[in-house]
Amino acid sequence: MEKKAESGQLLVLVPCPYQGHINPMLKLGNFLHSKGFSIAIVHTHFNSPNPSNHPEFTFFPIPDGLTADEISSGNAVTIVLAINANCKASFEQCLTDRVTEQELQNKITCIIYDEFMYFSESVANDLNIPSILLRTQSATNFIARNAMIRLHSKGCTPFPDSMLLNSVPELHPLRFKDLPIYIFGPLENYSKLLTNANNVRTSSAIIWNTLDCLDQSSLAQIKQQCQVPIFSIGPLHKFATAATSSLLEEDTGCVAWLDKQSHNSVIYVSLGSLASISEKELAEMAWGLAISRQPFLWVIRPGSICSSDWIELLPQGFLEAVGERGCIVKWAPQMEVLSHDAVGGFWSHCGWNSTLESITEGVPMLCRPCFSDQTVNARYVSQVWKIGIQLENELERGEIERTVKKLMVDEEGKGMRVRAKELKEKIEVIMKGGSTYHSLNELVEFIRSF
Numbered sequence: 001m002e003k004k005a006e007s008g009q010l011l012v013l014v015p016c017p018y019q020g021h022i023n024p025m026l027k028l029g030n031f032l033h034s035k036g037f038s039i040a041i042v043h044t045h046f047n048s049p050n051p052s053n054h055p056e057f058t059f060f061p062i063p064d065g066l067t068a069d070e071i072s073s074g075n076a077v078t079i080v081l082a083i084n085a086n087c088k089a090s091f092e093q094c095l096t097d098r099v100t101e102q103e104l105q106n107k108i109t110c111i112i113y114d115e116f117m118y119f120s121e122s123v124a125n126d127l128n129i130p131s132i133l134l135r136t137q138s139a140t141n142f143i144a145r146n147a148m149i150r151l152h153s154k155g156c157t158p159f160p161d162s163m164l165l166n167s168v169p170e171l172h173p174l175r176f177k178d179l180p181i182y183i184f185g186p187l188e189n190y191s192k193l194l195t196n197a198n199n200v201r202t203s204s205a206i207i208w209n210t211l212d213c214l215d216q217s218s219l220a221q222i223k224q225q226c227q228v229p230i231f232s233i234g235p236l237h238k239f240a241t242a243a244t245s246s247l248l249e250e251d252t253g254c255v256a257w258l259d260k261q262s263h264n265s266v267i268y269v270s271l272g273s274l275a276s277i278s279e280k281e282l283a284e285m286a287w288g289l290a291i292s293r294q295p296f297l298w299v300i301r302p303g304s305i306c307s308s309d310w311i312e313l314l315p316q317g318f319l320e321a322v323g324e325r326g327c328i329v330k331w332a333p334q335m336e337v338l339s340h341d342a343v344g345g346f347w348s349h350c351g352w353n354s355t356l357e358s359i360t361e362g363v364p365m366l367c368r369p370c371f372s373d374q375t376v377n378a379r380y381v382s383q384v385w386k387i388g389i390q391l392e393n394e395l396e397r398g399e400i401e402r403t404v405k406k407l408m409v410d411e412e413g414k415g416m417r418v419r420a421k422e423l424k425e426k427i428e429v430i431m432k433g434g435s436t437y438h439s440l441n442e443l444v445e446f447i448r449s450f
């Protein structure tokens, strides 16, 4: 019989306050809670998840010291650097005063923190508590971003146009244009953030939201060089309860619209929680979808086109042209959407969560990466797993129309759908008795041994 965690074993989880990071951390919390651990979530005031959706956790907000200017800049790298500079004292105080008091002076077994909340590691050290870090992007991206940091420190960035399509030595099939960068601020800041997140000084282990069958050679390479155990336990979203950790309200009306569409006919379009597009790109996307004549469900997040009145920015005549064939929402219940029988393709920015969620539902992808690890993921979707097509050029309606048809209707897309279903089935087996299953069990034993 499985050994339960000792009563009162308390884990403190510190998510990075962005949707793509909150989701995997809270799902990790769900999993560990199911194994008998008590879970406390320490989070910044900025972008805090809704505690009432997670009655099984205790939430502890901490002041983050962010200024109104930093928040309104929308620059995630600046904001995360500021949180790391500001939060050490408030986190330490929260642990010594509130968490232990609330949990009746129970000892904190371990702090599990997002790699980008690296201030947590020094707090853990000060208080003599073991710590583990969670990485929410692929292992291949980890190697690619280290290559980018090295090239940047040698003064090779930005890469000249003539280099962009060349392969990066030893990183095949990645090209220089696929190396992760952040486009909304100086590369210097992004490189600093990644370098800090890379430095695992005293943490006891790394939890990685990935799995061997997608990331095998990169994981093997990293494990060889790493001093601490690595638990590759992805895809974490599969261990979720029904509870949502969405920061925006999900529009469930789109599921009723999907119910009326035929099998595999709908292309779902979403660029995640951070990426944005210009008005011109919005117009090209709109007309590309319109002339493809394919039903579509499109998430246009408020603020993603530099305006909250996004519906007014849609080109004139577009809504009339598509009529009932299109459904537009501000935020969707994405996992429910991807598992819907009507959804046959996913136009995605290729954030790692969206990529994993699409793969585990066997949905082929139209990839349009924007920044960070998305370029690496898109390249792997199209060139390694061969379950998608990448839109590489400037967005243009004719090319969008052709690519949507290629994915949704043509033989090429059918082949991708078959491979996507095969990959989905392979992952199901891995989760039931393969590498993910074993890593999860090993992780639980590892934490219980503290």
Ligand SMILES: O=c1ccn([C@@H]2O[C@H](COP(=O)(O)OP(=O)(O)O[C@H]3O[C@H](CO)[C@@H](O)[C@H](O)[C@H]3O)[C@@H](O)[C@H]2O)c(=O)[nH]1
Binding pocket: 018, 019, 020, 021, 023, 136, 137, 246, 270, 271, 272, 273, 274, 275, 299, 330, 331, 332, 333, 334, 335, 350, 351, 352, 353, 354, 355, 357, 371, 372, 373, 374
């Ligand atoms: O309408 C929507 C759109 C998205 N989601 C969810 O939001 C998450 C989005 O995560 P992700 O696809 O990873 O994209 P980002 O929000 O852009 O995530 C950031 O964090 C990721 C993990 O580190 C990185 O891979 C990305 O590049 C980075 O931009 C996913 O779980 C989606 O299911 C919804 O629930 N509803």
